[in-house]
Amino acid sequence: MIIDIHGHYTTAPAPHTEWREAQLKAWEAGTATPLYPRISDDDIRETLEKNQLRLIAERGADMTIFSPRASAMGHHLGDITTSAAWAAACNDLIARAVALYPHTFVGVAQLPQQAGVGLEEAIRELDRVVSMGFVGVNVNPDPSGGHWTSPPLTDRYWYPLWERMVEHDVPGMVHVSASANPAFHATGAHYMNADTTAFMQLLQGDLFADFPSLRLIIPHGGGAVPYHWGRYRGLSDMLGKPGHAERLMSNVFLDTCVYHQPGIDLLMDVMPKESILFGSEMVGAVRGIDPTTGHYFDDTLRYVMAADLTDGERDGILSGNALRVYPRLASRLAARAA
DSSP states (O other), X not given: OOEEEXXXXXXXXXXXXXXXXXXXXXXXXXXXXXXXXXXXXXXXXHHHHXXXXXXXXXXXXXXXXXXXXXXXXXTTSSOHHHHHHHHHHHXXXXXXXXXXXXXXXXXXXXXXXXXXXXXXXXXXXXXXXXXXXOOEEEEOSOTTSSSOOSOOTTSGXXXXXXXXXXXXXXXXXXXXXXXXXXXXXXXXXXXXXXXXXXXXXHHHSOHHHHOTTOOEEEOGGGTTTTTTHHHHHXXXXXXXOTTHHHHHTTTEEEEOOOOSHHHHHHHHHHSOGGGEEOOOOOSSSXXXXXXXXXXXXXXXXXHHHHSSOOHHHHHIIIIIHHHHHXXXXXXXXXXXXX
């Protein structure tokens, strides 16, 4: 089995996105939010069958861990009330996609967040989506959208969320949303900055001493981490924590959303194979065809299959590691097989 752990509903039906725009306009005007539109099952089928489902079939994956569009989470927009309503609408749409294609999609949730606000709404939505069968959540380490006004992930501000995630035994993908800072391009800079920053925050702290079973996925190949692994190992020594960088990789996982073969080869060569999960983020940040290969940049399965791996290592990256990181998915598949 091949499990893509990084999929977003980037092709959601237009009325869904239009409602978000209307919601924010109503919030700015101080008027009532319009009712959420009627979106039929056929509308959902059309958006998925022409896009994600077609590409999954063409490229050879079996299952995608599917979450709302990350760049549209927009935690810097509106307030925590609008964020909660938008997260619920997005997660409900994911639940409908999963119900229509239960053998292909499994849900991961967007959480309501806002800089300077507590995490009560995020925890409430976490409880709700777990009851709906979701197997993980996306956590935005910078809900300000590129201004970094929130505490680091190791701060006790985050502890109530980590506690509830551990209680539910669900992992979190550390994933920012759109950039509100013109200095940072969203997918080319803000995403990479956040991936790298999140790892450095974890290196500076000792979060997993308090939460030894907490699992966090840093997407997009971990940002600068694999390329500068020597720097982080050295910084670990300088911080008086020799070996801390290596120890983090028991709780921190990286995906393969790296869009060329040399990048994947570096990731595989430098980082522990047990900490790498297959992901593509297809129909996402980079949608074009690489003129040097003739294949889509985000067809990351090609790179994994071409990497110098043993069969066991490749099987782990393509599914085995994901089943360890997402135990609720493993339980579901085991029950289905029985």
